[in-house]
Structures are given as structure tokens and as C-alpha cells.
Amino acid sequence: MADISKSIEKVDLYEKTSGEAKYVSDFSYDDMLYARTLRSTVAKAKIKGIRFPNLPEDVHIVDYKDIPGKNVVKIIFDDQEIFPTEVVTYIGQPILLVVGKNKELLEEIIHNTIVDYELMTPIFDWVSSAVHYHFQKGKPEEAFQKATKIIEYVYDTSYQEQAYIEPQGFIGTYEEGKVTLIGSIQCPYYVKNALLQALDSKGDEVRVIQATVGGAFGGKEEFPSLMACQLAVALKKIKKPIKMIYEREEDMISTTKRHPSKSKMSAAIGENGEILAIKSNIGIDGGANIGLSGVVLSRAMIATTGAYTIENIDSSGDVFLTNTVPNGAFRGFGAPQMLFAIDLFIEHIAKDLGIDPLEYRLKYLAKQGDPTSTNGLFRDPIIMPEMIKKALEISKFKEKAKIFSRPNVSKGIGMSWFLHGCGFTGSGESTHINALVKLHKTKEENVEILIAAVDMGQGVRTTMRKLVASLLEIPIEKVIYDLPDTDKVPDSGPTVASRTMMIVGGLVARCAKKMKDSWIPGEMLLEERYLQPSYIKWDEATMTGDAYPAYSWGVNVVEVSVDKTTYEVSVNEIWSVYDLGKAIDERIVIGQADGGIVQGVAYGYLEVMNHSNGKLLQKNFTDYIIPTSMDAPKMTTVIMDNPYPLGPYGAKGVGELTLVGGAPAVAKAIEMAIGKKVFSIPVTPEKIMELMKHE
């Protein structure tokens, strides 16, 4: 059999290049109405009343009073209302929907509606902790007492906006008591479960279908549930098809982003310059409600020592609530913040001790058999030494570092090492998700993959079909994988956490092998449910044990030039080496790698988003700058096989891994170019100027 990694043509290539692929905004119905959103213009207030202009008869207002079920968006923490009953808690928060035939008229109505607010005092400082976690490994207190020196630094990161090019959207119908939504989403069952609770409906009264998704990056993980609940309430009330597509501006000001963070790091240093213990405390800004922030926090904290093994750790963290837009899932999910902090911190410790950072870091690099940060075990082979060697070689890191470290060269090269836990954190896969997949062989001898995994560009429609075709040794044309529809596919879990190929694909592969072994002509239906390997133990309360069943690993090297007068940074070239088990399709993996690192590096130096008194200062692509083709660096990616026994063909997670190392690598490169330590991303020209002032 040919190597599974050998690339094939993407199954949706034709429909996507020709414009035939249907995204949610491309659907329409005959007597369709539109929904527009009235939003809060204040950060915190009681709504005393709402004054509408004269409303035509066929224009409907939909608000909290219309919710048949619970006024809560079901996520993980139930602290978000679908429509506010009384109090608004952030600027941009949806208050109600205005629904009607004519979009311009709806805009006008919204424009002329006056909300009477009784202002309350908003909180923007990080003072109100809603979630606090803490764990220890070894004996950090003792280590700090023994220390001959303590090194401390604080690292901070800002917002990042997913900036998928297709804005959020849904279109829905109501027929014979059943609500059907088509949406741009990552998690059909998250949406369905949220709708059941909001509408107080039974399972078969709600149906969620995924449209082709125009990019998501975590932004379409939990946020769409809010929008879907609002639209479904409107559908139940008005009983006509309704379309609800966000404009770019409302998408940018009101949807979830990457959490800003602040990490206080301290290290206990022994007499020979060795690290005895690391203490970290991370705060993340949850925004106006918790949502997924607690889970983001735990992934961040588990990454406390990144790709390094440190014997003693004390890690704590908080989610702070503020009256700002709620933050949530974004590719990397807390890990980018902490990996930036730790990878820079170890480098800074080495610099302070006058030791070559590369040598120093190698001493602490995690090895197979080491305990993880949470006292789990790195069971599988770790091939980072080979990967680092390769990265040094292809980037000529050492030669360049030598030249660039001289004064006035204004160039720099930086290297990050990192890992990413594949799948849900802790026991999430077995307790929250409990994935079920099915494989159906039809009378016509076609094999249908029945899973809820969403192709949002990462190519899973191609790789899943390829996987099944290859295992069953049938042509890929005989394998069917339609866009998920909750009336047809079981809940195989959300399309998040780099779990799709390793976990869902692993189950699909098991089904396929069983099908092959018991192959009979005609119909067959096989299913597999996720079973946590028995050796994986995780204690949620103390955060100890195996946080993930497996890890993907990576090395990024970034070379930059910094303009001597404007401090403008340009990224010259990027080299990456990854261990993701086994690539199911090399070209698709390289595509993920390219896109991920560009997002990750841009997070480190380019993408600026901030708020002033709760108002986001960037609201469109003119203000929020993402890379264009002019910023595109040359990229070289090397994939090293290191098959994971439980992944299909050995595959582990890919999607997030390729983003998380970008920021530390570019930050270190800039550090070399300007000869100053960097503690804050994005490293903008303004920040460089600040650093240069303090000689």
C-alpha cells in the first residue's frame, strides 16, 4: 500500500474554487426574513426601558420574554443569558433581535431605538476572580527555600481575533414544530444541546446542519450557540425562515477572542545555576462571563513548563471577569499565552546567568519517561533532539545567531520549543464528550462516515475519506462523508482541541477495521464509542495525572529584520519541524502548518487589539491588521514521523500545534535584533521604541 501521507486531491477543491460550495449566507428561502441585533452601547447598566420607533406590523421584536426554556446559553459554565433580562454587562452585547423582510428598514429601526440605561459601575481591572486553580508538583516551597537566587519576570499578551474571513451566521426554518438551523459552526451538537435547553424541546424537535465553513479557528466553537439560541427563539415565535448573518463590524466587536493574559513567573535557582523550581501565576481576562474560560485556564496552566521538565512546580491561575466582550476558544486555547511566557522565561534565566540559552534549554528538554507538569507520564517516544538538530541545520540558526548578535545588525533569529496536548484536557473526552462514531455500508456498497466532525478548512472531509478508503482498500469515491446533520450523525464530539483525527479518526479507523474483518455484501452498520485508555488517570480537583493521552511536538525558527528608525518588524523566513505522529495527508498538514505559524507569529508582533473602557478599538480589517500576501514569509516545514499507537496510522493532533510556538519564536528573534529583553506581545514598533528608551 502507498504511504498514507502521500497527498491526494482535496475532495472539495472543485466546489470551492468554482464558487459552488454553499456557505451559510448562500442559502435562502422564498418568504425569508432577516434578523438584526440591537446591542448594548454601555459596559454595564440596568435596562430601564426600550423605546422603539413606530414598528410596521410585519416587523417583530424578539427578546428574553420569548424564550420558551431556560434563559441560559448552555456551554460549560451556565453564566451567559441568551437575551439580557435586566442587566447588560458589555458593549456589543445583544439585547434583542429585530426581525423583518427588509434589511435596510431593520437597520433604521435599530438606529432609531433608544435604550434607557441606568448606568452601573463597570469593572475593567483584573480584580474579580471567577475561577481559581492551583496545583503543585514535587516540593516547590522547599526548593525556593534552598535557592541561592530567585529570578522573576512578568509576561503579558493581548487579545487576538480569529478573523475568519466568513463572518458568523445561521439560517433557520420552523416546520411542523421542528426548528432546523444551518450554520457556520464547529460543533453541531454544542448548538443542538444549547437549543434543546433554550427551547425546552425534545431531541427530535431540533436539527442542526453544518454549512461549508469559511474558517473558524475556535471562533465558531462556543460563540455560535448564543446566536443560534437567539435565532431559534425568533423562529419559534415567528414561524418563518429567518437569516441572520453578522456584518464584519458586529462580528469583531461582539464575538469571543483570545484571552489577554499576564503571567508572573519565578524560578528558584540553585548554586550551580540550575532551576530547582518554577512558580507561575497566570491571570486571564474572561470578559463578561466565564463560558469556556475555565477550560482555557487549565490548558494554560498545564503548559506551565512547556516542553521542559522541571522537578518542582507551583502553578496557579485565575479567570477574571470584566465588563468587556467575553473571550473564548481560539486555536491553542490558553497554551499560546503560557508557552510564550515559559519559553521566554527559560531563555531569560539563561541570559541572566550568563549561560548559552540553547545549551541551558537542552538540559531541561522533556524526555520519554519524564513526569509531566501535572505528574502524568510522557509515555511515548519524544524525538525533540532530532527535531531540534534538523531545525538548527535547515535554518543555519547558530551561524546566523552569531552574526545577528553583533550590535547594529538589526536582524534576529529566535527558536521556540513546544508541545500540545491532543484532545480534551483531563478526563474531558470520557466525562464530557464520550464520542460515538458510526460507519454505514449501503446496499450499493458505498461506505458512509457518520460523524459530527466539521471541515472548516483543515481538510477533514478529505483525510477522513482517505483514511477509510485506505483501511478498507476501496476507492475514495466509494466513501461518503456529507456535511454533518444532527438528524443523521451521532455525537462524535466538537471539532476542537486537535482531537478530530486522533480521537474521532481513531474511532473511525477501528470501525473500518472491524468492517473489513466482518465484511459481507450488502448493508452493514458498525459503531465505536470512546474508551479512555485505562492507564490514563486524571484527578480534576488536584489537577494531577495525565492531562492528555498524547502530545504533539514542535520547533519553530523565525528570522526577522527590524527597521532601525521606524522599528517596523519584517519576518524574513520561518522554519518548522513537527512531530504529529503521522501525517494523513502531507499537503494538508503543510497547509495547516503554514496557516498556523503565520497566525502564531502575527500574534507575536503584528495583530493589535485592545479596548478602552470596554470599547474595542478595532472593529474591521482596516483597524485590525492581519497578515497579507505582502507579509508572507518563506516557510519550510519538515514533518518527522513518530507514530502514536492509538492514532489512526499513528496520527496525533495538528491544528493547534502549528500556532502555539509562533509568538515565542518571533519575540526571541526581535529580542536578538534589538538587544533587549521582550516581555509583552505583540511586539509592536511602539513597544520596541519603549524598550529602546530604557538603556
Place this chain on the structure above:
Amino acid sequence: MSKITFILNGKTVSVEGNPGVRLLDVLRNEFKLTGIKEGCGEGECGACAVLLDHKIVNSCSVVLANVDGHEITTIEGLKETSRYQVIRDSFGHAGAVQCGFCTPGMVIATESLLYDNPTPTEEDIKIGMSGNLCRCTGYQSIIEAVKKASEDGDGLW
């Protein structure tokens, strides 16, 4: 209300309506040409790109009145050409299509660029494609795709 006449994908069409509406809305809603995407509505992303007399424009930033007497080609028209096939294959080969939302605009941008300059340098390509945002690919594969289209389509442009 006025009557605007233009050539759309090779056919003469007339629209009665408000001359101030966005070309994007006319094409998507009246003509059901949904291959044209709306990513920002502000002329920043290029997802809504079409060809106006063979030059790329963002249809969200063009009003209907401006196309009177002109020629508009959308992805739906372009896809019938042999140049499109070269572009499609090169996009496939380079892995330049992920979520696909930017793709019709990227294909239009490629056509516009190669029409003006059949043998662009890498720098020409970067400049030529800079009005089209892609959040998935990091652009390297798109730049390669345009290069390959220019090579494979030798003589077509």
C-alpha cells in the same frame, strides 16, 4: 429607479433599480451568483472580487450605476474558461484552498494579475494578491499556485 445595462459573464443584462445599491448585492441576490462572497463589506478582504473590464474590483465597494455599459465577469463566468482550469489545478496542486471562502476572490485576482502580466515575479504576485485576505493558508501556497498557473498556462494569457 433607473435602468442599468451591462455585460454579465458574456451576456447583456439590464437591471431596473436603485443605482446606488452595491454591485455585490445585485449579483448575489438578483442574479444568484453566490460564488461571490462577502467577508467584510468594506473593500478590505477581496472575497467579493469580480472583474470589471478585466480588472479586479471589490463588488462591495462598487455601486450599480458604475457598471452601466461595462463588462462584469464573476467566478461563475470565469469558471467556464480554460484559464480557470489552469488556475484551479494549480491551486489544488499547491494546496492553496482550505476553508475556501477567500478562494473565488483569489481566483479572480489571479486571472486579473496574469491578464496584465503573464509572467509575474514573486514580488509582482505578492503585490498583485495583496488586496485579498486569507486567514487559513499563510499565503505561501497561494503565491506558489499563481506562479504555477503562470507557468502551466503559458500562452493562455
